[in-house]
Amino acid sequence: MSDLKQQITAQMKDAMRAKDKVRLGTIRLILSDLNRIEVDERIELDDARVLVALDKMAKQRRDSITQYLAAERPELADKEQQELEVIKTFLPQPLSDDEIEKIIDEAMQATGANSMQQMGQVMALVKPRVQGRAEMGQVSARVKARF
Structure with a gap:
């Protein structure tokens, strides 16, 4: 198992202990997607492939936020923004x-x-x-x- 995936799993346990529902739900979505990729492609993910998946999930959230705001649905945009913030915690520091x-x-x-x-x-x-x-x-x- 990749180091990043192990870190995400550990964070899930911490979120359970802290009873942080938003963080826990988002981390479960991340792990579900990573497991789906492993099953579909019959591979064990390395850190680089986990980053690709996380990057894709972050992009999906940014697109959803834009669409929800255009449709005047701020409550849904807020939910997506919260998920995006959790996903960002697992991505490396952005480049300048x-x-x-x-x-x-x-x-x-x-x-x-x-x-x-x-x-x-x-x-x-x-x-x-x-x-x-x-x-x-x-x-x-x-x-x-x-x-």
């Missing part, structure tokens, strides 16, 4: 703008990219380094702006 730019610079130099046709190569190098630490949509937009 300067750090993201540096990673993009390094990837562009490594690939020798100078046109949009090579964006996929740049993103293939950038994505593993920023996964869970930056929104991929924003990173992708920054890479596009370079061409």
Whole structure:
């Protein structure tokens, strides 16, 4: 079992003891999703794959918040925001703008990219380094702006 998954399991036990229903419910959702991935793909998740799953869950929550606020359903947006805050506790520290730019610079130099046709190569190098630490949509937009 990955270290991150063990940490999440330990946090679930702490949330049970503290009777923190929101945190407990969110952690159970996380573990359920991780277990589903393990069963579906017949693999044991490593920390990198757990981060990918957590990043996806965080993105889903951000999208839901936007949609609920547009539909004037603040109570549902609040629930999603609470879940997002719990998910964020398991993600690594977000990268600063300067750090993201540096990673993009390094990837562009490594690939020798100078046109949009090579964006996929740049993103293939950038994505593993920023996964869970930056929104991929924003990173992708920054890479596009370079061409």
